[in-house]
Amino acid sequence: MRVLHVVTHHSPDHVFGGPTRVALNLCRALRAAGDDAAVLTVGEGFAGALPRAVDGVPVKLFPARRLIPGFGFAGVTSPSLLARAGGLVRSADIVHVHLARDLVTFPVALRALLGGRPLVLQTHGMIDPTSVPAARLADALGVRRVLRGADMLLHLTDADRLGVAAVTAPHLPARSRRLVNGVAAQQHRRPSRAERGGPPVVLFLARLEDGKRPADLLAAVPAVRAVHPDARFVLAGADTGGTAARLTARAAELGVADALEFAGPQDHAGVLALMRSADVYVLPSTFDTFPVSALEALSVGLPAVVTATNGLAPDVLRASAGRVVAAVAGDAGFTGHPGAPLAPAPDTRPGDSATEGNGALLAAAVLELLEPAANEAASVAAHRLVAERFTIGAVADRLRGLYAEVLAAHA
Incomplete structure (x- = not known):
């Protein structure tokens, strides 16, 4: 055929x-x-x-x-x-x-x-x-x-x-x-932090644009670092509209610039390598119908934090493969897809009130999943979810x- x-x-x-x-x-x-x-x-x-x-x-x-x-x-x-x-x-x-x-x-x-x-x-x-x-x-x-x-x-x-x-x-x-x-089934789960060594790593892997709301994750950094002072936040993906520069400036204002690492766009091997070296995957996007990046994270046993507007949220919730946080406020109707310049983009610049509120929700979810027992349970569930359904x-x-x-x- x-x-x-x-x-x-x-x-x-x-x-x-x-x-x-x-x-x-x-x-x-x-x-x-x-x-x-x-x-x-x-x-x-x-x-x-x-x-x-x-x-x-x-x-x-x-x-x-x-x-x-x-x-x-x-x-x-x-x-x-x-x-x-x-x-x-x-x-x-x-x-x-x-x-x-x-x-x-x-x-x-x-x-x-x-x-x-x-x-x-x-x-x-x-x-x-x-x-x-x-x-x-x-x-x-x-x-x-x-x-x-x-x-x-x-x-x-x-x-x-x-x-x-x-x-x-x-x-x-x-x-x-x-x-x-x-996605391709991964035979082996990623190593735990105890096996891998080093500081906790939180990964954002998507386009750096307002619709994916990386600024919400940045707003979560101070609360996470209050508990894990050495935590690192890796942001990988193509930068659109100078988002990385705005995030860097805001991180300096918050005093957490040393916590951020911009990894840039990745090929498939690079994506999997980053996911195997992380402890939590976070995608706080306004709307994602069924994101492949989240499936890739789950496939290697990387627990995911997603918003309720994410099409995978029900599966993550049912399988206990991560955490689901409340839907982002104030962005109804924005798809967050690269074709979306047909529609006006929401104002999600670092420091706005919605970003700060969402950051608090993300921080709580990330802190839960950085606990070793919770992380291990979610990792097993994530790996099984993809193997059985996706x-x-x-x-x-x-x-x-x-x-x-x-x-x-x-x-």
Whole structure:
């Protein structure tokens, strides 16, 4: 089976995040099962020629062009990709588009729909009702038509499914099925701090941007260091909008600048290495539908602290694989996704009142998980949770079954 996965963007610093990682993970697992799966997207930020494979997965990368300034990834396109899209779509048995309101995935999805190709859409929480004029225009110009006409929609959570249904209303969207994200099962848990030695390490691994709320974690640092004076806080990920500089300045004001370490963007091996050397993973984001970074942390037995708006929160809570803190106040409707420049970003600068309040909640959760007995119990639970429910092999098996359903219905 020839499967073409289409996603918005790829770069060396992995700044687009989850959807690209999901597409690569799924293609790798599909190829291991015998399918011919590849990723189609734009490439940006590479020093030389665009790569032809990423993490062992064939990729068809085309040079990115920033067509609409100020719209983030929603304004990125590639004339050469769009020119080749027709032939690539026709040659695939299944076209699987990780759809956003952008100028890469939407045109390819529309081409597949108009060409009568079997079309599967996965929205990752990026399509929901909006009052933003540009997004509403995109819906009117064809996003709604693509959602209604696809052979199958894949949702991560009920909120994801209901958001798409609200956009397509009053007409029902295509048949919808749940497909969770998955990661490679890790045979060995990370070593405990007693085994590893050194100070406690708290890890934030995501884009450094307001929607992920790294400032909330910074606000937690003084309370954590009051109990663990040598605790270190590692922040890894691509820096957007000068976030690292603002955090550094605020850390100096709080007198905890020596506690911070900025590790920058990481490849997959670097991600796992950081997670194996940490004691607690923290993702205080405004909203994340089903973050792969949190799954990666859990897979190595790293307890996670997430907000209640995180799509993985119910699983973390049920499995006792970490802690869930109250949802962030004041940011309703902001997706926190890299495509979100279509919508206004919230004011989450270091030092605002919401940040300070959230910092206190995070500090309490982190301190609980730094206790050796609590950390060990959560680590065992986290490792088991991924092994039992979120391995990429099991997710790919389900996806292959869904593809078979699409092909049968399409025929």
